[in-house]
Amino acid sequence: xxxxxxxxxxxxxxWTMAAALAVALTATVAACSSADxxxxxxxxTSGTEAAKGPVTLQVWTWNLKGNDPRAKAIIDKYxxxxxxxxxxxxxxxxxxxxxxxxxxxxxxxxxxxxxQVEYRGLPALVVAGVVKDITADVAALKSGIEPNIWAxxxxxxQVYGVPxxxxxxxxxxxxxxxxxxxxxVPTTWAEYAKAxxxxxxxxxxxxxxxxxxxxLEFFAAQAAQAGAQWWSNDGKAWKVGIDSEPSLKTADFWxxxxxxxxxxxxxxxxxxxNAQVNDGKLLSWAAAAWAxxxxxxxxxxxAGKWESAPLPQWTAGDPAVPFLGGSAFLVxxxxxxxxxxxxxxxxxxxxxxxxxxxxxxxxxxxGNAGRxxxxxxxxxxxxxxxxxxxxxxxxVIKNTTIPVTWGPxxxxxxxxxxxxxxxxxxxxxxxxxVYKATQQAVVADLQKSGYTVTx
Amino acid sequence: xxxxxxxxxxxxxxxxxxxxxxxxxxxxxxxFLIIPIGYAIYLSFRGFRIDGGGAFGRRVQxxxxxxxxxxxxxxxxxxxxxxxxxxYGLFSIPSVLGLALLFALLLDTPRVRARGxxxxxxFLPYAVPGVIASLLWxxxxxxxxxxxxxLAKQLHAGPLDFFSFPTLYFSLANIALWSGxxxxxxxxxxxxxxxPTSIYEAARIDGASELQIAWRIKxxxxxxxxxLTGLFSVIGTLQxxxxxxTLRPMSTTISSTWVPLMKIYQEAFMNDNLxxxxxxxxxxALGILVLSMLLLxxxxxxxxxxxx
Numbered sequence: 001x002x003x004x005x006x007x008x009x010x011x012x013x014x015w016t017m018a019a020a021l022a023v024a025l026t027a028t029v030a031a032c033s034s035a036d037x038x039x040x041x042x043x044x045t046s047g048t049e050a051a052k053g054p055v056t057l058q059v060w061t062w063n064l065k066g067n068d069p070r071a072k073a074i075i076d077k078y079x080x081x082x083x084x085x086x087x088x089x090x091x092x093x094x095x096x097x098x099x100x101x102x103x104x105x106x107x108x109x110x111x112x113x114x115x116q117v118e119y120r121g122l123p124a125l126v127v128a129g130v131v132k133d134i135t136a137d138v139a140a141l142k143s144g145i146e147p148n149i150w151a152x153x154x155x156x157x158q159v160y161g162v163p164x165x166x167x168x169x170x171x172x173x174x175x176x177x178x179x180x181x182x183x184x185v186p187t188t189w190a191e192y193a194k195a196x197x198x199x200x201x202x203x204x205x206x207x208x209x210x211x212x213x214x215x216l217e218f219f220a221a222q223a224a225q226a227g228a229q230w231w232s233n234d235g236k237a238w239k240v241g242i243d244s245e246p247s248l249k250t251a252d253f254w255x256x257x258x259x260x261x262x263x264x265x266x267x268x269x270x271x272x273x274n275a276q277v278n279d280g281k282l283l284s285w286a287a288a289a290w291a292x293x294x295x296x297x298x299x300x301x302x303a304g305k306w307e308s309a310p311l312p313q314w315t316a317g318d319p320a321v322p323f324l325g326g327s328a329f330l331v332x333x334x335x336x337x338x339x340x341x342x343x344x345x346x347x348x349x350x351x352x353x354x355x356x357x358x359x360x361x362x363x364x365x366x367g368n369a370g371r372x373x374x375x376x377x378x379x380x381x382x383x384x385x386x387x388x389x390x391x392x393x394x395x396v397i398k399n400t401t402i403p404v405t406w407g408p409x410x411x412x413x414x415x416x417x418x419x420x421x422x423x424x425x426x427x428x429x430x431x432x433x434v435y436k437a438t439q440q441a442v443v444a445d446l447q448k449s450g451y452t453v454t455x
Numbered sequence: 456x457x458x459x460x461x462x463x464x465x466x467x468x469x470x471x472x473x474x475x476x477x478x479x480x481x482x483x484x485x486x487f488l489i490i491p492i493g494y495a496i497y498l499s500f501r502g503f504r505i506d507g508g509g510a511f512g513r514r515v516q517x518x519x520x521x522x523x524x525x526x527x528x529x530x531x532x533x534x535x536x537x538x539x540x541x542x543y544g545l546f547s548i549p550s551v552l553g554l555a556l557l558f559a560l561l562l563d564t565p566r567v568r569a570r571g572x573x574x575x576x577x578f579l580p581y582a583v584p585g586v587i588a589s590l591l592w593x594x595x596x597x598x599x600x601x602x603x604x605x606l607a608k609q610l611h612a613g614p615l616d617f618f619s620f621p622t623l624y625f626s627l628a629n630i631a632l633w634s635g636x637x638x639x640x641x642x643x644x645x646x647x648x649x650x651p652t653s654i655y656e657a658a659r660i661d662g663a664s665e666l667q668i669a670w671r672i673k674x675x676x677x678x679x680x681x682x683l684t685g686l687f688s689v690i691g692t693l694q695x696x697x698x699x700x701t702l703r704p705m706s707t708t709i710s711s712t713w714v715p716l717m718k719i720y721q722e723a724f725m726n727d728n729l730x731x732x733x734x735x736x737x738x739x740a741l742g743i744l745v746l747s748m749l750l751l752x753x754x755x756x757x758x759x760x761x762x763x
Contacts, residue, residue: 100724128503128727129513155511213707233510270705275599408511412726419710426707449514450505 055337056086057344058112060098063164063327063363064089074357078347085340095121095327096411102332106130111332113341116164118327119152120217120406125330126160127408132331135159137342144350149366151403153328156235161328162342162349163366165358167288168396169221169321172295172382174283175307177206183283186312189253192286196262199283206281210273211254211263213421216414217324218287219254223247224322224402226314231407237452238407243439248432250314255424255431265425274298286311288324289364289393292382306383310396319399326366364393371397409445416441499523499733516730523734532712533735537693537742540714544692547628547635552684554632555639559677560669562640563647577640580633589701592630597705618706630698635691639684646680647673682754686747693743696720715739 064071066089075087092101095118102125105111117125125131135158142150145163153161171186178185178195181202186192196208212218220230228247232239241247257263264282266273276282278299285291289308296303311321329345331338348354355367359377371394379389407413420434446453502519505512527533558577562570580588594600596617604615617626650673658668674681696716703709703717711725712718715735723732 096725100727103727123511124727127505127511127514129515156509236509238510265707267704267707270597271594272597272599272705275597279599408514409726415711415721415725419712422707422710449503451510451512452508 054084054086055340056088057114057337057341058088058090059114059116059329059344060090060092060102060112061114061116061329062091062094063116063358063361065091068361070360074348074354074360077353077357078344082340082343085344087344094118099125099411102130103128106332106334109334111334113335113337114329114331114345116327116329117161118217118325119163119323120410122153122161122328122330123155123406123408124411126155130333131160132333132335132338132342133158133160134162134331134338134342134345137331137339138162138346138350141346141350144346144352144355144367144369146368148400148403149323152323152326153330161330162345163326163328164345164349165290165326165363166366166397167290167323167325167364168393168400169286169288169311169324170291170308170393170396171286171311172284172291172306172308174280174302174305176305177280177283181206183208185309187310188316189312189314192312193253193257193262196257197260200262203281206283207262207264209263209284209286210268210276210282211258211265211425212268213265213425214267214414214418216410216417219250219417219421220404221322221324222250222254224404225311225320226250229405231405231410233405233407234454237454238446239454240407240439240442240446242413242442243436248435251431251435258425258431259428265422269294269298278302288326289396290325292380292389293362296380296382300381303382304385307386308383308389308392310392310399319396320401321396321399322402322404323400326364407442407446408451409442409449412445413438413442495733495736498729499737500730501733502730503728519730523730524738526731527735527738530718530735532710533715533718536712536715536718540693540695543624543627543695543714544689546624547631548685548688548692550628551632551635551688552639552681554636555684556643556674556677556681558636558640559643559647560673562644563673564665564669574641574644578637581635581637583634585630585634585697586701588630588633589698592626593702593705596626596702618702618708620708623706623708627695627698627702631691631695635688639688642684643677643680646677650676682751685754686750689750690743690747693739693746 064074066072071089075089078087079085090112092098098115098117099121102111102115102117106128111130122131138159149163149166150159152163152166153159173185177199181199183195183198184191186195192208199206199208223230223242223244223246226246226249228244228250229239229241230247232241254263258265264276268285273282277295278301280302285295287294292306292308295306310319313319313321329349331341331345335341348358349365350367352367352369355365355370356373358365358367358370359373362380364374365371374390375394377390378384379386383389417434417438420437421431423429424431424434443453500518500520500523501516502522503514504517504519506515507513561567562574567573595603598604598614598616601615601617607613607615616622654672654676655668658672663671694716695714699709699713700717700720703711703713712721716739719732719735719739722728722735
């Protein structure tokens with residue numbers, strides 16, 4: 001660098017300031033670039049440098065919230081049993097946010113050690129190479145979770161996450177208002193349509209439910225119930241069944257309800273939705289065993305007026321449903337403490353102690369011990385009077401025999417499908433066309449990425 | 456530079472001085488603008504493709520040529536998004552600039568009271584971040600929470616739907632209006648205060664009314680400020696994002712790719728297609744650049760006339 005100007009004081013001072021700033025900036029750049037050198041070394045293998053000394057695990061989760069005393073009790077318990085491990089919790093958003101942040105963190109070489117995602121988001125992360133195969137790490141606790149639940153995180157016989165909570169599909173409804181309007185609790189979707197008619201006739205401002213086009217997973221579950229598989233693979237090639245006939249039949253069903261104005265076209269959990277649930281204008285939510293807690297969080301005053309029943313069916317008497325929602329803990333490929341991370345994920349999801357503790361968070365545990373414990377647990381706060389809530393849910397899980405495979409590009413279909421379905425619902429155009437267009441978009445995206453797609 | 460052997464040493468030093476003063480700016484500009492832009496252009500030629508076969512083959516980043524650009528330019532949603540921002544601009548730009556000019560002129564009239572307070576009051580909404588303003592307006596727009604809708608109901612007027620076409624465009628423009636008017640008014644007002652008062656005195660002696668002064672003297676003289684604010688508004692319109700993105704989860708009429716920036720966000724962070732997002736960003740940036748240059752050239756000839 002050129003020496004400072006000989007000209008007297010003031011310019012000279014500016015000179016040095018400018019120079020100092022320049023130096024400071026270069027230092028920052030150096031710091032930035034040096035920060036990612038250690039991790040750029042050997043991604044994925046770092047988990048083998050085992051547990052010497054204390055280890056801090058960064059955990060991205062929305063189940064365990066840092067300021068929640070119930071979550072703190074769980075973490076304290078783990079600290080007690082594993083004195084050399086410290087758990088640091090952070091909440092980075094839902095599945096979509098977690099996935100995009102995890103991809104960015106992976107590129108920067110600075111990932112957390114454990115991250116929570118919903119099951120449908122896992123395959124995309126696995127093919128992006130950001131998830132560690134933890135088959136060996138969780139082998140010891142494998143028997144703590146039923147195989148049909150492990151299947152949610154197992155691809156090509158490799159385990160990529162530990163199931164934490166599950167969503168046996170249930171129909172949660174306003175018992176008092178169903179009775180008042182003389183609507184029967186539906187056991188089939190045909191009865192659901194009848195109940196929708198009855199409710200809307202008795203109170204033109206009330207609807208059986210909202211129709212939220214953004215809930216891709218719900219429509220996939222509907223199709224699965226009808227016998228369709230949106231994604232499937234034989235280990236080599238993908239098959240997409242969004243436009244298969246059983247799937248299209250479910251599209252017809254919802255198109256009919258929307259056209260007859262028997263469901264309210266609007267997104268879930270907006271201030272508007274919350275207000276209508278509180279006012280008793282939206283009477284049910286076909287979702288899963290976690291729905292009561294969500295409703296309770298937006299409409300606590302309606303507690304005691306709700307009940308949950310098994311989901312309506314396409315064929316009367318058929319008890320099978322898929323899972324909806326629920327989530328797993330994965331270990332990122334670049335975690336520096338993969339072994340400890342997998343151990344923590346397995347403890348909370350699969351061990352007797354961990355899965356029982358999950359129940360204290362009002363979530364539905366996927367582990368056997370936790371599921372067993374639900375049977376003697378108080379019903380959710382939304383329906384303190386429905387003493388058999390967990391018995392009903394348990395029966396649903398026993399009947400949950402429809403496996404759902406999620407493809408590596410669920411995210412691509414999610415928005416394409418939601419946008420198009422919203423449009424069709426507003427303009428009262430064909431839902432079948434939406435399903436067909438989504439099929440094309442999903443297949444084209446798979447092919448663009450280089451996957452083999454079979455007819 | 457002309458050679459001057461005798462004065463080489465001092466000349467060299469004085470030539471280096473401005474560069475040194477500019478160093479911090481150049482370093483910052485390079486770090487936070489040039490390098491990211493370069494990286495974005497690099498990314499726009501990259502894409503994820505499958506390495507190895509199988510249903511769970513890993514995606515790796517490779518060079519894909521102009522694939523991403525082709526995809527961006529032929530994507531009907533992206534092009535439709537551009538159409539929507541232009542339609543939105545048609546509503547929002549004239550109303551923002553019109554109101555900003557009106558308020559600036561009113562504040563500049565001689566007998567105005569509480570000028571400082573009024574100016575601050577008009578400017579204040581600019582301090583409310585766009586996302587927060589959108590959330591607040593979201594509550595005011597949704598039928599069950601909206602006081603406007605409550606009033607309409609009392610008057611037996613049907614439920615107001617602020618999210619249906621074409622009301623949606625006004626609803627969105629309204630959010631931007633509050634902050635836009637304040638900001639642009641300050642620029643126009645500052646420019647008005649810079650006009651020498653002797654011109655007004657001359658006009659008054661000639662018998663011009665305040666209205667005539669505003670119309671025939673003030674507006675032509677602040678034309679450069681109007682061009683500037685207009686240009687900012689056009690750029691801001693093409694970069695519309697936070698208002699529709701914040702309102703999207705509340706409505707069924709705003710798709711997740713409603714405006715170009717939402718589409719870009721979608722590609723980058725939801726679909727994990729950084730290359731496609733980078734290409735779409737480059738296309739948008741070039742479009743904005745060309746449009747601004749055309750606008751500037753057009754207005755420069757008219758407003759700055761002989762000086763240009």
